[in-house]
Amino acid sequence: MIKLARQTAVYGLLVVVLYGLVGWMFFHIRVGDQSVLDLATRNPVETGGFGFTLPRIREAETWGEVDILFLGSSHTYRSFDPRIFAEYGYRSFNLGTTGQTPINSYYVLKRYFPKLRPRLVILDIYRNLYDRDGLESFYDLSKNAPFSWEMVAMALALRTPHALNAALDNFFLTQTGRLERAQQQPFEDEVYVPGGYVETHKVYTKSPNPKPRRIELQEFQLDYLRRIIDYVYARGSRIVLVSQPEPLEILRAVVNYDEIAATFAALAEEKGVRYFDFNFKLPVQTHVHFSDADHLNPAGVRLYNTALIDTLQKHHLLPTPTNGKSSASY
Amino acid sequence: MLFNSFEFLVFFPIVTLVYFALPHRFRLIFLLLASYYFYMCWRPEYIVLILASTLVDYFAGLGMSRTDERKKRRKFLLMSLFANLGLLFTFKYFNFFADSLSHLFAAVRVDVHMPALDVLLPVGISFYTFQTLSYTIDVYRGETQPEKNPLRFALYVAFFPQLVAGPIERSTRLLKQFYRKVSFSEQRLRSGLMLILWGLFKKVVIADRLAIYVNEAYNHPGDYQGWPLILATYFFAFQIYCDFSGYSDIAIGSARILGFDLMENFRQPYFAKSISEFWKRWHISLSTWFRDYLYIPLGGNRVVKWRWYYNLMVVFLVSGLWHGANWTFVVWGALHGFYLIFSIWTQTARAKIRAWIGLARRPRLQGLWQTVVTFHLVLVAWVFFRANSLSDAMLILHNMSQIDFSWRGLMDINIELGWGELMLVMLFIVVMELVHLLQSSGKWVSFSVRTSQPLRLAVFYGLLLCIVFFGVYNHTEFIYFQF
Structure with a gap:
């Protein structure tokens, strides 16, 4: 033996x-x-490709301390504009990345919290991502973020050889200097705004007609959401859960929307955090405030961010601005 | 729990270590508990069905052993048949028959509302009910002694390597092995591991990558014409073979490590020279089950010709239905039945033609021709097997014939898989078929045992790295789990 x-x-x-x-x-x-x-590995992501993760991660390494950190998927990096928060005196950073699910957010947070030291973390809850495995986001991160042990930990947590292979690719990308030399590709109608936000100058003109669907929330993703909350609290910061407004046609197609909203509300209560779901609450219009069937355009972002700041102020959840209202540099 | 999951990667080594560390007297109960856990990972409540089937057949066997009266023995057999086929009917076929009846009534303009059951098909139900049925039938026929130890019998029904997708083992083979005192064997570990890796290679490297192409083409048949559908059908033939035989290899390999021998389930089926030979090579445990418990009781071929044809058709229709509660499977079975009947009917004429064109004088060429024809007959039947509905199957067959022979048409086949991936997967199919050629020539026998260590290690690591790098891991279930 x-x-x-x-x-x-x-x-x-x-x-x-x-x-x-x-x-x-x-x-x-x-x-x-x-x-x-x-x-x-069937990894379709290119370094410096769609989603602007490359410049965002590069900035995150050197951005310094912030008042507010945004985490989540494209709903995050297309919905929170640090310039608007700067108008209120807050220095913030948007660390949303493509398809970022809680399991990814957790390791992104572990990697960048010590660098950004946010006093408030705003985590976007996009229910569709809670029935995914997190691999899409991992592919994106592995192509655009430098190798770190958090990357290895995330690969192991995803429990698939695809993630291990992508982590290996990430290691070689970093070690050979290819990642450092890479450039962000330009995309039509899209501008990367320093601080992580992606501004899209488009107005959605089609009529969304999604098929009715039921979303099954994965228990392990909910578990990682709990871990994120615990992680932030353990470091003396606050965390707030939010859901950005979506077109009504999209929302109505989710047959178990109420059940899902109740699950998140219950989880927030269990962990003692506030959850603000802006769906059905803001006067957003599909053909005015959206750039596509999922994401807000600058008009929608302003409406949403202003409403969010008001709500957070009302509930005394915002930290005292570091820089003061007039001199805020986002 | 899937064989190609992280959970199984943890579960199986732990079970093996604990199993061999335990004294012999505790091993049966441990394996049984491990098997129940394995099954309950999918849906815990459905363990009740396995327990019910186990109890009914255990007592049916005991009951039959206590009497010599044929009438009483038959009662116990009927009890077992009623319980197992009743379970199968309720969970697998009720909605299909109710739906078909509704359609039938609607066709004659009679408005009948048939009830529908809101139940999920229990994984492996067709396999374990057939396995346990074979036991009661064998006991009834006096071909095996009833098992008195309930634990041993329960393990025969629920033995985890073959619980959810076979091979469907007979009590005369598997149950007897549970009496043996098994010791750890390094040789069994080596050959078992090699078989597991080979099975995983077929499943995750070939089948799951082909599935991406096949699913796209077969789920949107209206979107494609000609080459993509033809290629998807060829791919499906290899997908289903790699998926199912891969599962069987992992099952046989796992059981081998634990000290048990499961029956061979596939023997290079696409090298068959006739449909009847195909069925001696494809899903052997099911084919022999139908042969022993349906075909021969119906009279087999020792009857008048029309009755023989009838027997064949019944067996293949039932076999089709066994695979799934859908008319596509019934048509698939019927096609195979038709092929067999037609081949018997035309046997003399075909022999004459072969002699006339001189093919009979060239046995190798004749063999190749027969293999190619058989493979393509099987291929046509796979269209019905894989299509989502009969109308889809007809549409696929129609659209397949709309071939664009231009260069552009040929270059337009890379749906969902890019050229690189297409080349890669085809390369792996070629590698697999080369191994099959070696296997069929007998050169592969005991490769893992006899060959030199460096070569064995090279193959081992080669397979392992192929699985890690080229496997597709998107939690796809094995196709045969749905049966």
Whole structure:
């Protein structure tokens, strides 16, 4: 038995070494415009691609301390404009990334909380992401954020070899300097605003007609939401949960909307945090305040951010501005 | 719990370690509890069905052993048949028959409201009910002794490696093995691990990647014409083979490590030279089940010709229905039945044609021709098996014939999978078929045992790295779980 255990340990070690070596080879061999590693893992994300994660993460490394940190998915980086918060004297940073689910937010927070030291964390709750596994966001982060142990921890938490392979790719991207040399691609009608916000100058003109669907909230994602709250509290900061307004047609298609809203409200109560769901509450119009069926345009963002600041002020949840109203630099 | 999940990766080594660490007398109960846990990971409440099936058949077996009266023995057999087929009917077929009856009544303009059951199909129900049924039938026939130890019998019904998708084991094989005192064997560990890796390779590297292409084409048949649908059908043939035989390999490999031998379920089916040979190579545990418990009791081929044809058709219709409560499966079964009957009917004529064109003098060429024809007949039947409805199947067959022979048409086949991925998956299929060729030539036998260690390790690590790098992990269930 001891011999078998020793053999297993040796074979295991050999697996790790071979995994690294073969991964290195696959990282360098390209088929068309993809590396074999991306092809095998089905990772469609490009460094500096859609979502502006590359400049956002670069800024997060050096932005310094903030009053408010925003976390979440594209609903976050397209819905919270640090310039508006700066008008009220708050220095903030938007750390939303594409498809960011709670499991991703948790590790992003662990990585950047010590650098940004926010006094208030605003976490966007987008219910659709709670029935996902978090891999999409991990792919995005692995292509745009430098290698860190939080990245490895997130890969292990996702429990899929795809994530491990993406973490390996992230390690090679960082070590070879490719990530450092990468440039953000431009996108039509979209502007990256320093502080993490992405401004989209479009007005949605179509009529959304989504099929009715039921969303099953994954227990492990709810569990990570609890962990995020605990993490922030343990560091003496506050956290608030919010949901950005969406077009009514989209909301009506979610057949279990009330059930989901009740689950989040119950979770917030359980953890002693406030949850503000702005759906059905703000006078948003599909063809005025949205850039597509999911995201607000600058007019919608202003309406939403102003309402959010009012609400937070009313409930005494906002910290005292660091810079004072007049001299705030977002 | 899926074999290709993180949970199984943790579960199986723990079960193996504890199993061999325990004294022999505790091993049965431990394996039984592990098997129940394995099943309950999916939906805990449905364990009741396995327990019910176990209890009914255990007592039916005991009851039959206590009497020699045929009439009384038959009562116990009927009790077992009624309970198991009743479970199967309620959970799998009730809604299908109710729905079909509603349609039938609607066609003759009679408004009848048929009730529908709001139940989920219990995973593996078709497998464990057939397995336990084979036991009571064997006891009734006097071909096996009834099992007196309830734990041993319960483990026979619920043994986790083959619980949810077979192989459907006979009591005469598996139950007897639970009497053996198993010791840990490094050789079994090696060959079992190799088989598990081979099964995982087929499942996650080939089947799950092909599934991406097949699902897109077959779920939107109206969107595609010609090559993509043809390619999707070829891909489906390999997908379902890799999916199901991959599962069987993992099951056999896991059982082997624990010291048990499960039956072979696949023997390079696409190398078959006739449909009847195909069924001797495809899902062998089910084919032999139908042969022993349905075809032969119906009279087999020892009857007049029309009755023989009838027997064949009944077996294949039931086999189709066993696979799923949908008319697509019935048509799939009927097609196979038709192929067999047609091949028997035309046997002499085909032999004459082969002799006339000189094919009979070239056995290799004849073999190749027969393999190609058989594979394509199977392929046509797979269209019905995979299509979401009969109308979809007809649409797919129609759209398949709209082939664009231009260069652009040929280049337009990369739906959902890019060219790189298409090449990759085709390469893996070729590798698999080369291994099959080696297997069928007998050169593969005991590879993991006899070959030199460096080569064995190279294959082991090669498979492992292929699985880690090229596997598709999006929590897809095994196709046969739905049956």
